[in-house]
Amino acid sequence: MSWFGITPLKKFPAPVVRPMAPFFIAGLVMAWGINAAQNSMMQSDEWKNDPRNVYAKNKAH
Incomplete structure (x- = not known):
C-alpha cells in the first residue's frame, strides 16, 4: 500500500539504536x-x- 508514494513498511539499513544509545x-x-x-x-x-505531599501523614483520612 502506498501513501503519497511512500511505503510505510520499508526497511532501511540505517542504524538507529546504537548511535542513540548514549x-x-x-x-x-x-x-x-x-x-x-x-x-x-x-x-x-x-x-x-x-x-x-503524598507522603504526608494526614489524620483526616
Whole structure:
C-alpha cells in the first residue's frame, strides 16, 4: 500500500539504536536523578506536613 508514494513498511539499513544509545542512557540517568531529588525534597522539613505531599501523614483520612 502506498501513501503519497511512500511505503510505510520499508526497511532501511540505517542504524538507529546504537548511535542513540548514549542519549537513551542519559535520559534514564536524568529521570532517576530527578526522581531521587523529588523524593528527597518531598521528605524535607519544609514540605513534610504540606497537604499536597503524598507522603504526608494526614489524620483526616
